[in-house]
Amino acid sequence: MVIGAAVVLFIASFLSLVSAPACSGEFCPRESSSTFNAWDSLGLLMSMFLAGIIAAALIVVARGLPTPRKVAGLELGQFGVALAVFAAWTAFWTIIDTGSAGAGMILGLIAALALAAGAVASPLVPALKAPLVGAPKPAVANPYGAQPGAGYGYPGGQQQSYGGQPAPGGYGYPGGATQDPQAAAPQTPAADQGAQAAPAADASGFAPFWFAVPVARPLYPEDGSPTPIAELAPGTWYLAVDQHGSGLVAQTQDGRRGLLQDTTGIQRG
Numbered sequence: 001m002v003i004g005a006a007v008v009l010f011i012a013s014f015l016s017l018v019s020a021p022a023c024s025g026e027f028c029p030r031e032s033s034s035t036f037n038a039w040d041s042l043g044l045l046m047s048m049f050l051a052g053i054i055a056a057a058l059i060v061v062a063r064g065l066p067t068p069r070k071v072a073g074l075e076l077g078q079f080g081v082a083l084a085v086f087a088a089w090t091a092f093w094t095i096i097d098t099g100s101a102g103a104g105m106i107l108g109l110i111a112a113l114a115l116a117a118g119a120v121a122s123p124l125v126p127a128l129k130a131p132l133v134g135a136p137k138p139a140v141a142n143p144y145g146a147q148p149g150a151g152y153g154y155p156g157g158q159q160q161s162y163g164g165q166p167a168p169g170g171y172g173y174p175g176g177a178t179q180d181p182q183a184a185a186p187q188t189p190a191a192d193q194g195a196q197a198a199p200a201a202d203a204s205g206f207a208p209f210w211f212a213v214p215v216a217r218p219l220y221p222e223d224g225s226p227t228p229i230a231e232l233a234p235g236t237w238y239l240a241v242d243q244h245g246s247g248l249v250a251q252t253q254d255g256r257r258g259l260l261q262d263t264t265g266i267q268r269g
Contacts, residue, residue: 002084002122005115006056009087012111013038013049015104037104048090049108052115055083059119081119088116210237210269211248219250219258229258237269 014037038045058080062068068075074082091112095101101109212235218228222244230252232238240260242249247261 001118002056002059002115005111005118006053008111009049009052009108009115012104012108013045015107016102017041017044017105018098019100019102036102038108044090044094048087048094048112051083051090052087052112055080055087055119056115058083059122063122077123081123084112084116084119088112206243208239208241211240211250212237212267212269213260214265214267217260217262219252219256219260222249222257222259224259230256232260 017036017038038049058076062075062077062080065076068077070076071079088109091105091109095105095109098105213232215234217232219230219232220226221229232250232252236253238253239251240248241251241257244259246263247259248263249257250260251257
């Protein structure tokens, strides 16, 4: 509606403002009434026709932006509404003062009133409040320090150990032995048949993943008992099978499961 009114305003600016040569005042043509249009009167052109077109442009731009932008303390949309109302106000009193209004003046008044009505109704009518361009979706931060592109399942490739030196050949496990990642990963039903499958997300949406701790941390029973059942060592990969509040339910290489309460600084595979 706003864009259509602006187009009509632009067309009306080229049409005659008066319908008869017998007139007086600022808008009386000197030669022929059929050639006297808004472009022959700079004041009327700027305060009515171009003001309405600029108002429509500001409203459309404001609706297309995902976040509001301000000019002189006013949002672009508010500034456009005020300018549209001013253009309609100017058109109304100008057509009264002209006396014998032509096609350009009548069509300009109708377009200016339609523009002002659309501009005022936009923030009031719920159906007209929707932005022309959808707001961007907020980026969801990866939990537990996961890096972009890090998939689930057992980490692959050579990793940097916590001592600053590359781990030779594989991943370290308690006791100082170095094992092959595929051999050390907990076996799944698919793996028992000769295929190593990556852990899948459960019904709650949690996807199991491998992680390592920066320092030794205790692993507590899932029932909340204060006595640790194991200790997670740095440089060793463990499988997170579930989330419990801010903690993780972890599984060790020997199949024991427990709650890791402190998950700060863990490295995700």
